Amino acid sequence: MGALDGRVAIVTGASRGIGAEIARRFAAEGAAVAVAARTADARAHPLGGSITETAGQIEAAGGTAVAIQADLSVTEERERLVTEVAEQLGAPDILVANAAVTYFTRVEDFAPRRYELMFEVQVAAPFHLAQLVIPHMRERGRGWILNISSRAGRHPELPPSQLARRGSTVYGMCKAALERFSTGLAAELYDDDIAVNALSPSRVVPTPGTVFHHLTTWDDPEAEPARVMAEAALRLCRAEPKTLTGRVTYSRPLLEELGAEIPG
Numbered sequence: 001m002g003a004l005d006g007r008v009a010i011v012t013g014a015s016r017g018i019g020a021e022i023a024r025r026f027a028a029e030g031a032a033v034a035v036a037a038r039t040a041d042a043r044a045h046p047l048g049g050s051i052t053e054t055a056g057q058i059e060a061a062g063g064t065a066v067a068i069q070a071d072l073s074v075t076e077e078r079e080r081l082v083t084e085v086a087e088q089l090g091a092p093d094i095l096v097a098n099a100a101v102t103y104f105t106r107v108e109d110f111a112p113r114r115y116e117l118m119f120e121v122q123v124a125a126p127f128h129l130a131q132l133v134i135p136h137m138r139e140r141g142r143g144w145i146l147n148i149s150s151r152a153g154r155h156p157e158l159p160p161s162q163l164a165r166r167g168s169t170v171y172g173m174c175k176a177a178l179e180r181f182s183t184g185l186a187a188e189l190y191d192d193d194i195a196v197n198a199l200s201p202s203r204v205v206p207t208p209g210t211v212f213h214h215l216t217t218w219d220d221p222e223a224e225p226a227r228v229m230a231e232a233a234l235r236l237c238r239a240e241p242k243t244l245t246g247r248v249t250y251s252r253p254l255l256e257e258l259g260a261e262i263p264g
Helices: 017-028 051-060 075-088 112-140 162-166 169-192 208-212 226-236 251-257
Strands: 008-012 032-037 064-069 094-097 143-148 194-200 248-250
Touching: 008 017, 008 075, 008 112, 017 032, 017 051, 017 064, 017 094, 017 208, 017 226, 032 051, 032 075, 051 064, 064 075, 075 112, 094 112, 112 143, 112 169, 112 194, 143 169, 143 226, 169 194, 169 248, 194 226, 194 251, 226 251, 248 251
Parallel strands: 008 032, 008 094, 032 064, 094 143, 143 194, 194 248
Antiparallel strands: none
């Protein structure tokens, strides 16, 4: 018996990195997982990884998964995603909004098209997906919504880091908005037994994206394995909704608070 037996989870941005790790961890605990992202074929993306691969890994380990290709910057694609999940797996109990499109560019040089895309994927998409899954969760009597954030949502210290000088303002704006959305929605849904939380890594996580942006390296001894985020996400999405909701929290402190083992 797994902690998520009988539950249906949607994990966006699950073609690689943290999203893929969360999808695999949830499936290992018995959830039927819809892995969603734009990349269905690893050859089509410079960073590699695909939802087809993630779903295949879950099935090879004895779990249940479907790969649903969706461009989360498009309203109709988000609607189709939730409809297909309900048709193929059943009404979703869990939504993990992890998908991101990120550009590190200084404000003075930021192209409007890129600015709009970042907010659409990292703010508008989690907002809209929550609207779409809430009726399903109410029908089932409980639910869990988890938005993946970042330490970048905090105000930068001065003198600034190299990343802050380089241009992390828009990324930080997106994550700060996502965190305020999470706490506000948690208050609105408290009486419905639907938990809403925002979770960030305690340290940078080596993923194809963070390595590509030179935020870390694969062998960085100070980095945090994606398994730590996956375990923290599991703890937030298995607890009784009213006991863990409205949190803007970090992976390691959360696991320590709950007395859970921190994966190495």
